[in-house]
Amino acid sequence: MKTSIELQQGNSLRKDAIMRLRKNRAAVAGFFCLMTIAFLCIVLPFTPWLADPNAQSLVHKNLAPSTQHWFGTDHLGRDLFSRVFYGGRISIAVAMLTTFVAVCIGVSYGAIAGYARERVDATMMRVVDVLYGLPFLVVVILLGKVLERMTSQWSEWLVEALTSDHATTEKINEVRTAVEPLVTMVPLFLAIGALSWLTISRIVRAQVQSVKKLEFVEAARSLGLSHRVILFRHILPNCVGPIIVYTTLTIPGVMLFEAVLSFLGLGLKPPNSSWGVLIKEGSDMMLTNAWLLFFPSLFFSLTLLSLNFLGDGLRDAFDPKSSKD
Amino acid sequence: MIQYLFHRLLQGGLVLLALFTLSFFLCRLLPGGPYQSEKAIPEHVKQKMMEQDGYHLPVHQQYLRRLSGVVRGDLGLSIRLSGRPVNDVIAQSFPVSFQLGLVSMMLASLIGVPAGVISAWKKNSAVDFGVMAVAMLGLCLPSFVIGPILAETMGRSWQWFPVMGWNGADPSTWVLPMVTLGLVYAAYLARLTRAGMLDTLSQDFVRTAHAKGVPMHRILIKHCLRGGLVPAAAYIGPAFAGIISGSLVIESVFQVPGLGRHFVKAIETNDVNVIMGIALLYGGLVVLGNIVSDLLILWLNPRARTLSS
Numbered sequence: 001m002k003t004s005i006e007l008q009q010g011n012s013l014r015k016d017a018i019m020r021l022r023k024n025r026a027a028v029a030g031f032f033c034l035m036t037i038a039f040l041c042i043v044l045p046f047t048p049w050l051a052d053p054n055a056q057s058l059v060h061k062n063l064a065p066s067t068q069h070w071f072g073t074d075h076l077g078r079d080l081f082s083r084v085f086y087g088g089r090i091s092i093a094v095a096m097l098t099t100f101v102a103v104c105i106g107v108s109y110g111a112i113a114g115y116a117r118e119r120v121d122a123t124m125m126r127v128v129d130v131l132y133g134l135p136f137l138v139v140v141i142l143l144g145k146v147l148e149r150m151t152s153q154w155s156e157w158l159v160e161a162l163t164s165d166h167a168t169t170e171k172i173n174e175v176r177t178a179v180e181p182l183v184t185m186v187p188l189f190l191a192i193g194a195l196s197w198l199t200i201s202r203i204v205r206a207q208v209q210s211v212k213k214l215e216f217v218e219a220a221r222s223l224g225l226s227h228r229v230i231l232f233r234h235i236l237p238n239c240v241g242p243i244i245v246y247t248t249l250t251i252p253g254v255m256l257f258e259a260v261l262s263f264l265g266l267g268l269k270p271p272n273s274s275w276g277v278l279i280k281e282g283s284d285m286m287l288t289n290a291w292l293l294f295f296p297s298l299f300f301s302l303t304l305l306s307l308n309f310l311g312d313g314l315r316d317a318f319d320p321k322s323s324k325d
Numbered sequence: 326m327i328q329y330l331f332h333r334l335l336q337g338g339l340v341l342l343a344l345f346t347l348s349f350f351l352c353r354l355l356p357g358g359p360y361q362s363e364k365a366i367p368e369h370v371k372q373k374m375m376e377q378d379g380y381h382l383p384v385h386q387q388y389l390r391r392l393s394g395v396v397r398g399d400l401g402l403s404i405r406l407s408g409r410p411v412n413d414v415i416a417q418s419f420p421v422s423f424q425l426g427l428v429s430m431m432l433a434s435l436i437g438v439p440a441g442v443i444s445a446w447k448k449n450s451a452v453d454f455g456v457m458a459v460a461m462l463g464l465c466l467p468s469f470v471i472g473p474i475l476a477e478t479m480g481r482s483w484q485w486f487p488v489m490g491w492n493g494a495d496p497s498t499w500v501l502p503m504v505t506l507g508l509v510y511a512a513y514l515a516r517l518t519r520a521g522m523l524d525t526l527s528q529d530f531v532r533t534a535h536a537k538g539v540p541m542h543r544i545l546i547k548h549c550l551r552g553g554l555v556p557a558a559a560y561i562g563p564a565f566a567g568i569i570s571g572s573l574v575i576e577s578v579f580q581v582p583g584l585g586r587h588f589v590k591a592i593e594t595n596d597v598n599v600i601m602g603i604a605l606l607y608g609g610l611v612v613l614g615n616i617v618s619d620l621l622i623l624w625l626n627p628r629a630r631t632l633s634s
Contacts, residue, residue: 149356
């Protein structure tokens with residue numbers, strides 16, 4: 001009797017998936033590469049080895065990579081090594097927060113649509129269809145612009161709230177440089193996140209629809225549980241697999257999008273930098289200083305590559321029937 | 326069939342109405358207002374301009390006025406380009422964007438579809454891994470990295486093709502933007518085609534064909550290609566719309582005088598009529614692209630025909 005239980009546990013869906021994922025070498029490599037880059041981007045800015053990414057020096061401008069400046073310096077003498085990791089921190093933060101917004105909206109919307117009656121479901125999904133038809137880039141640019149106006153006051157408020165009345169100008173400026181990059185990112189990730197949830201909502205809806213017909217849901221209903229509890233406690237935990245997979249696959253899309261916006265000059269404002277901004281600056285100077293394009297692109301592409309491999313691997317692991325597309 | 330098309334067109338109309346409404350209200354919320362310029366405009370002139378463009382009316386009247394204009398095909402006047410009709414701006418620059426999109430999409434299909442078929446045929450071989458690795462790289466190297474690199478090597482160092490500009494009659498100016506834009510979509514198409522082909526190849530009728538001794542190339546092309554292309558066909562319509570609106574970046578890298586540059590300029594200067602006009606055009610393209618994709622699928626997959634009617 002005991003052995004049969006152990007056998008069942010051994011074959012649980014999640015363990016199976018993890019086993020399949022471990023066998024997928026590309027996905028494992030992607031995972032470790034991703035962890036390394038994320039670790040460096042998060043930890044390095046707190047260590048003394050990284051120069052101030054915005055410190056300019058006319059003596060050290062346009063230096064090729066050397067032992068002193070590993071990745072060289074740009075036209076203002078800023079150290080590219082530290083700019084790549086500070087930029088990476090912002091790129092990753094934007095991608096994570098945006099995806100978080102998108103997943104939150106997508107999962108709740110899809111779950112409610114999948115659980116609700118047919119009429120409600122049909123209406124909700126028609127809305128998704130219509131939103132799918134919008135030109136994404138155009139709407140995000142417009143939305144970002146509008147949100148920018150709304151959030152431009154926030155940084156002032158935050159600075160006021162964080163400093164006392166008698167603070168010196170230096171102190172205020174210091175707080176402002178700390179707060180401003182965070183606040184200027186907000187419109188960006190709100191706008192992108194608010195429109196990236198469509199695919200996830202469709203997937204979650206399909207999943208919820210198939211799970212809600214199972215018997216344990218009927219059992220929960222007969223126990224008199226509320227719809228909210230049934231949906232979020234009993235049904236959604238059974239949809240975690242696809243949600244994780246599509247979250248992993250949404251992040252690279254969002255990162256690419258942030259980079260496109262930054263490249264067009266509609267994303268982050270200087271001196272803040274993300275990988276997109278650095279690539280833009282690099283491509284302007286690539287004739288003379290090729291390293292300015294090379295290093296940011298390298299890290300950016302490596303990150304996207306890892307995420308895509310990991311996402312593909314996860315999808316194959318959770319759903320062995322699905323072939324790679 | 327006709328009913329189905331009618332249904333899709335109706336939905337397309339709904340999308341466009343939603344897009345119009347959304348962009349109308351977003352444009353009203355844009356920071357700065359439409360009449361900002363470096364030189365201060367005298368107050369009475371501004372008043373006159375606002376009256377002429379109908380900004381003194383209550384919001385709902387403005388909305389209806391713009392809507393009736395758009396329905397009649399009149400997109401209004403550009404403010405930045407001192408009163409040039411938006412229709413004119415679009416008529417001048419859309420053909421360039423369209424041409425670029427068309428040749429890029431053709432290149433993408435010519436590379437992506439065969440690559441996907443070969444990759445599915447030689448599944449799990451070195452060829453397959455090679456093709457898929459290149460495709461993955463194509464997805465991850467953003468076009469604004471590939472673009473400058475191509476411009477640097479093929480354009481400036483080797484002098485094969487002109488680095489910037491666009492001449493509809495001179496194909497050598499097309500090459501660099503076309504390749505840059507096409508490669509990304511080729512990567513997507515290769516992945517989709519591979520998945521579709523693998524799906525079809527695993528079906529029973531393929532085994533029957535094998536048993537009857539049909540040669541592999543005939544199975545691939547005669548028996549499987551049709552079904553295997555369905556995922557790629559579903560992708561190609563919206564992608565074509567995306568390629569045109571997504572060429573914003575390429576147009577700024579290679580200085581192509583297309584729609585994208587007007588759009589970016591209009592966003593920077595709050596030229597609301599141009600913003601709305603181009604947004605609606607892009608929206609229309611997405612609607613059209615989806616319908617084209619649907620028709621393609623109906624043509625490729627007879628089972629979809631019975632389902633849709």
